Amino acid sequence: MSENIKDKVVVITGASSGLGEAAARLLAKEGARLVLGARRIDRLEALAGELGLDGRAVLKTDVADRDQVKRLVDRAVELHGRIDVLINNAGLMPSSFLENLHVDEWDRMIDVNLKGVLYGIAAALPHMKVQKSGQIVNVASVAGHKVGPGGAVYAATKHGVRVISEGLRQEVKPYNIRTTIISPGAVDTELTNSITDKVVADGVRQVYKQAIPADSFARAAAFAMSQPEEVDINEILYRPTAQVY
Numbered sequence: 001m002s003e004n005i006k007d008k009v010v011v012i013t014g015a016s017s018g019l020g021e022a023a024a025r026l027l028a029k030e031g032a033r034l035v036l037g038a039r040r041i042d043r044l045e046a047l048a049g050e051l052g053l054d055g056r057a058v059l060k061t062d063v064a065d066r067d068q069v070k071r072l073v074d075r076a077v078e079l080h081g082r083i084d085v086l087i088n089n090a091g092l093m094p095s096s097f098l099e100n101l102h103v104d105e106w107d108r109m110i111d112v113n114l115k116g117v118l119y120g121i122a123a124a125l126p127h128m129k130v131q132k133s134g135q136i137v138n139v140a141s142v143a144g145h146k147v148g149p150g151g152a153v154y155a156a157t158k159h160g161v162r163v164i165s166e167g168l169r170q171e172v173k174p175y176n177i178r179t180t181i182i183s184p185g186a187v188d189t190e191l192t193n194s195i196t197d198k199v200v201a202d203g204v205r206q207v208y209k210q211a212i213p214a215d216s217f218a219r220a221a222a223f224a225m226s227q228p229e230e231v232d233i234n235e236i237l238y239r240p241t242a243q244v245y
Contacts (some may be wrong), residue, residue, distance in 0.1 A: 004226040006031030009080040011073055013063050013120060014090030016043035018189030020137065022214035023087060024051065025220050030222060037061030037069075038090070039120060054079070062091040063116030066123075073123035083127050087137045088161075090214070095151045095204065096197035096207055105196070106153045113157035128177050133229070137221055138165045142185040142239060150200035151196075162235075166175040169234060178232040180224040185239030186211040195204040210242045215217040 001006055010027055014020040016038035028051040036053070038044050041060040048058045056079060061072045071185055076083045091113045094105040117138050128134030143151055144158030169179040186209040195201040216238065224233040 005211065005222060007034045008084040008225065009035070009076050009082055009223075010085040010087065010090055011035045011083055011124070013037045013061060013069070013072070015058075015130060016040040016146045018049065018191065019184070019187065019214050020087070020089040021047060022218040023089070026218035026222055027183050027225075030055075032085075033080050035059070035072065035079065037072040038064075047152045061090075063088075063119060064111035066119045069116070069119040069163055069196040070123040070212050071140055073120070073127070077127055082131055083124055083134060085135045085137060086124040086180065087139070087221060088117045089137075090116055090193070091139060092194050093154050093191045093193040094196055095154050096195070097150050097200065098152055100197060102197065109153055112163075113154070114160045117161050119165070121168060125172070125177075128172075129175045131223070132137060132176045134175075135180065136165075136168065136183060137180045137224065137226060138162075139217075140165070140183040142180050142237065142243075142245065144181075146245070148245060150197065150203065163237055165235075169215065169232075176229070178229075180221075180233050180237040182217065182221075182224070182237065183218055183237040185243045185245075187214055187217060188212065189214055205245060207243065208211050210236040210240045212240045 010032045012020045015036035016023050036058045039062050040219040044058040058070050061068045075154045096102040140161040142160040146160045147155035184193050186208045220236045
């Protein structure tokens with residue numbers, strides 16, 4: 001696997017915990033050159049220390065702020081002269097029943113889960129077009145394929161990620177750019193901690209009792225990244241073996 005990952009310049013958003021942290025740990029072992037962004041800079045700096053990264057390779061980043069996302073991607077280019085892979089991972093899941101009108105939470109999910117992905121694409125695509133190479137990995141969800149009660153807005157954002165990714169796939173063919181959607185099921189992360197609606201939270205926790213470790217995502221990302229340049233893995237959908245939803 002490492003022969004096609006070693007020395008690739010990889011930018012990961014939401015890298016301070018969960019899927020992003022797991023991906024950073026595995027890709028560091030495979031020899032990738034990482035640039036990591038997240039809102040919790042203290043945790044990013046601690047992770048950078050563990051992985052032996054240059055202190056300039058971590059940057060406080062809220063993906064809802066376009067300028068911050070651009071600074072993160074530009075930092076990778078400043079440090080390494082290019083960007084080979086962007087993993088648009090940052091996301092929130094404060095699911096709730098629509099009738100409870102958690103409008104601020106809807107707005108935040110749209111800002112982070114949907115606009116954050118678009119901002120990542122906007123930051124990375126100009127560099128990749130010039131290079132005529134690169135890969136954009138967008139994190140969706142099983143919820144991007146199906147919706148349940150209490151999950152309408154979250155599912156809408158993740159379905160939107162899939163739609164954007166498919167449109168991107170078709171548009172970037174002239175530039176030799178690859179695109180990958182990774183749609184995990186229940187994975188052991190902090191994602192459920194943002195749910196404030198008690199009834200929904202209780203239901204989600206039941207599903208997440210069967211959650212699998214976050215390194216499952218890291219392996220999926222590494223699989224897509226490690227393929228030869230002429231192979232474009234467009235979507236990976238996976239769940240715990242026991243998960244019904």
